[in-house]
Amino acid sequence: MRIFTTLAEVRAAGRELRAARKTLGFVPTMGALHEGHLSLVRAARAGCDAVTVSIFVNPTQFGPNEDFSKYPRTFAADCELLESEGVDWVFAPQVEEIYPPGAITFVEVAGLSDRLDGASRPGHFRGVATVVAKLFNIVAPDKAFFGQKDAAQVAVLRQMVRDLNFNLELIVCPTSRDPDGLAMSSRNRYLSAAERQQALALSRALHAAERQAAAGVHDPAVLLAEAHAILDQEPAVRLDYLAAVDPDTLLPASELGNGILLTVAAFVGTTRLIDNVILAGAPPAPEA
Incomplete structure (x- = not known):
């Protein structure tokens, strides 16, 4: 090399x-x-x-x-x-x-x-x-x-x-994750052991919304509420943003459509972390 x-x-x-x-x-x-x-x-x-x-x-x-x-x-x-x-x-x-x-x-x-x-x-x-x-x-x-x-x-x-x-x-x-779900980042090394456990709230929140979407919930407001509820359970996480947006324009999405980007940024201690998932829309209806 x-x-x-x-x-x-x-x-x-x-x-x-x-x-x-x-x-x-x-x-x-x-x-x-x-x-x-x-x-x-x-x-x-x-x-x-x-x-x-x-x-x-x-x-x-x-x-x-x-x-x-x-x-x-x-x-x-x-x-x-x-x-x-x-x-x-x-x-x-x-x-x-x-x-x-x-x-x-x-x-x-x-x-x-x-x-x-x-x-x-x-x-x-x-x-x-x-x-x-x-x-x-x-x-x-x-x-x-x-x-x-x-x-x-x-x-x-x-x-x-x-x-x-x-x-x-x-x-x-695709995003690479540790076995516990935390998105890999060079900044993860700033986290103390306690902060690392607190940071898991980000991936838990996203995956809770992802499960709802897979179960047929297509309203971004409902999906965001689910993610917010998970994040609110971890007071050490200081939210910067939690948003459901079009993955190309980054503008707010009003419906799941062909897919949305559910994305979060938050501070854990002094470390700013980001994570996201792509939520797929409903499959096309079968032809009659």
Whole structure:
């Protein structure tokens, strides 16, 4: 496995792949890797000839009071995991390589960037869209792999890929969970043992609503009420948002229809966690 730190190195490796007519899968990360990231790597390995992973803690997606300085950085351990998964190269640039002095251009997906996490974290999705657009231009992958846990991010990036005509396929993989149901996240390591147990209320709430939907309840208000009731039982969970939205527009959904995104963000202690499920609509009525 090769480790690159400059744009020139990555672009040269990409030219070698294209000359050999090989496809490239790309998994962008901020490091502190866990099984969720590795599941994306395996999906990329299964669908492409070569796989690259970026490790870059992107400063532009953090707000002034957020955890950029303390975000976990475990580069050596991350590289060991990626090498064991057969990754071909890692791109680990310094901030100045991605944002050279004097850089003033940003990518903003209007509307979508102000919903859900974008409403709670102003400027967050501008930073995400900008760094991912830069990475797509640098790496030039055939396929890029993201996790369903970051559903709002996925909606923003899908729109960006369409609007800016990126020549790649964006593939969304299922949320990876620990055996007790907690969605895997690099931020889970901030949780104390007690907070980790309290955080399970998020997945319990979503799955309670999911069971109701599977039983035939199609009113988002009823599903949200069910999820709220579960969250209210855990006073240590401080809710940021709980919403039923269209997974593409992130606008509130008035009916289950072809499916809705039931999504939650909450603080447990000082750690902000997100989770979601896709609730499928009713199957089409059989023909007479």
